[in-house]
Amino acid sequence: MWNKQRRDDEPSRPFVPTAPTPTPAAAAVPAEPKKEAFTVSTPTRSFEPEPRGSAATIGKAVRINGQINSKEDLYVDGDVEGILEAPEHKLTIGPNGTVHATIKAREVVALGSIQGNVEAADRIEIRKDAKLIGDIRTARIIIEDGAYFKGSIDIVKPEPAKAASRPPQPQAQAAVPVVHAPVQAAPAAVPEKR
Amino acid sequence: MLLPGPLKNILRGGRGDAAPNGSVPVRPGRSSPPARGSAETVNTRPSRGLEEFFTYIRGQSGLTILDLGGATQQNVTFITNLGHRLYSEDFLRILRETFGEDGGAEQQSNPGQIEYFLRQALDYPEGHFDGVLVWDALEYLTPALLTAVIERLHKIVRPKSYLLAFFHSDDRQDTVPYYTFRIQEINTLQVAQAGSRQPAQLFNNRSLEKLFTRYESVKFFLTRERLREVIVKV
Numbered sequence: 237m238w239n240k241q242r243r244d245d246e247p248s249r250p251f252v253p254t255a256p257t258p259t260p261a262a263a264a265v266p267a268e269p270k271k272e273a274f275t276v277s278t279p280t281r282s283f284e285p286e287p288r289g290s291a292a293t294i295g296k297a298v299r300i301n302g303q304i305n306s307k308e309d310l311y312v313d314g315d316v317e318g319i320l321e322a323p324e325h326k327l328t329i330g331p332n333g334t335v336h337a338t339i340k341a342r343e344v345v346a347l348g349s350i351q352g353n354v355e356a357a358d359r360i361e362i363r364k365d366a367k368l369i370g371d372i373r374t375a376r377i378i379i380e381d382g383a384y385f386k387g388s389i390d391i392v393k394p395e396p397a398k399a400a401s402r403p404p405q406p407q408a409q410a411a412v413p414v415v416h417a418p419v420q421a422a423p424a425a426v427p428e429k430r
Numbered sequence: 431m432l433l434p435g436p437l438k439n440i441l442r443g444g445r446g447d448a449a450p451n452g453s454v455p456v457r458p459g460r461s462s463p464p465a466r467g468s469a470e471t472v473n474t475r476p477s478r479g480l481e482e483f484f485t486y487i488r489g490q491s492g493l494t495i496l497d498l499g500g501a502t503q504q505n506v507t508f509i510t511n512l513g514h515r516l517y518s519e520d521f522l523r524i525l526r527e528t529f530g531e532d533g534g535a536e537q538q539s540n541p542g543q544i545e546y547f548l549r550q551a552l553d554y555p556e557g558h559f560d561g562v563l564v565w566d567a568l569e570y571l572t573p574a575l576l577t578a579v580i581e582r583l584h585k586i587v588r589p590k591s592y593l594l595a596f597f598h599s600d601d602r603q604d605t606v607p608y609y610t611f612r613i614q615e616i617n618t619l620q621v622a623q624a625g626s627r628q629p630a631q632l633f634n635n636r637s638l639e640k641l642f643t644r645y646e647s648v649k650f651f652l653t654r655e656r657l658r659e660v661i662v663k664v
Contacts, residue, residue, distance in 0.1 A: 362501075377506060377507075383501065384520060384523070385500070386519060387518065
């Protein structure tokens with residue numbers, strides 16, 4: 237069931253570049269009216285295949301009904317129904333993967349089909365041709381053009397792990413008035429290079 | 431030969447079978463999306479409608495916004511960066527899946543099909559949203575379905591909230607381009623033409639006012655691209 241073999245038969249996923257993300261600060265400033273026309277051709281380059289040599293794999297001929305709790309990275313290319321948890325690891329739903337489950341993981345990469353709510357503490361990527369129906373809670377989200385998503389997106393701030401160990405601010409600084417800014421979402425609007 | 435507007439419309443057969451809401455029905459035609467992997471034309475243009483929409487919601491955070499244009503990275507990032515919760519629906523895709531590629535004019539009048547479509551695309555509790563980005567989705571609905579969708583939107587959007595919808599203003603066009611709208615800035619849109627499609631109905635200011643007659647107010651902005659940007663207050 238848990239094949240550790242390396243899978244080389246997965247087609248590489250085309251990558252569609254996304255435009256630079258506007259920041260709220262930039263958005264608030266009225267910009268000069270721009271009118272520029274250009275042409276974009278897709279696809280331009282491909283994502284490298286998922287490096288999953290060390291990930292546990294559920295092959296495409298495998299069907300699981302129940303609860304999975306993984307203590308290592310997990311690659312699902314088969315059918316899973318139930319609950320999928322890898323709270324401290326990366327979960328990849330392969331192009332053949334069909335998941336009807338509640339998902340909780342550190343990082344989720346969707347190339348196949350997911351139906352269910354997804355909680356990704358770190359980030360979620362919904363690749364081109366992937367399908368996700370459900371509500372997402374995550375710190376960062378990446379959606380490629382061509383992906384299908386139906387549901388809600390809640391951006392939650394990551395746990396302030398370092399903030400706790402930070403030395404207390406001097407009192408003088410505390411007196412400076414603080415301007416309330418909207419919640420900052422994903423700084424990673426642009427897909428990372430691997 | 432140049433003909434005066436009404437005569438030209440009679441010759442086109444447009445006004446003769448005007449829909450009850452005053453809009454001009456045209457047969458829903460086939461969409462012609464660009465071939466997969468082919469080039470798409472991308473424009474960046476200012477949008478007064480978008481600016482108005484965000485003016486109403488900018489001062490607040492934690493609102494619930496519905497985007498009917500499908501999920502795009504830019505829109506997701508922009509709206510969530512403002513501190514709002516975003517719901518995404520690919521309205522035109524659901525329309526295609528429900529009624530077929532050519533729009534299915536007859537099915538769009540079938541109450542059972544309409545109910546099924548509403549369950550697929552707009553199945554939300556009453557007063558759930560604080561704003562809806564409708565984009566140009568309403569242009570492709572025949573009168574019966576359009577009326578049902580407008581009713582449903584009125585129900586699921588909180589009173590005093592706003593919708594942003596686009597309608598082509600040029601009723602001489604048989605097919606109109608359809609777009610993916612990506613928010614660049616609070617008043618700027620990146621518009622990627624995804625193909626062209628025959629609209630189910632064409633609207634003027636009067637017919638739009640009639641269409642949103644249950645809503646509190648309707649405000650128009652005409653763009654250089656002959657697109658009416660409409661802000662509707664619920």
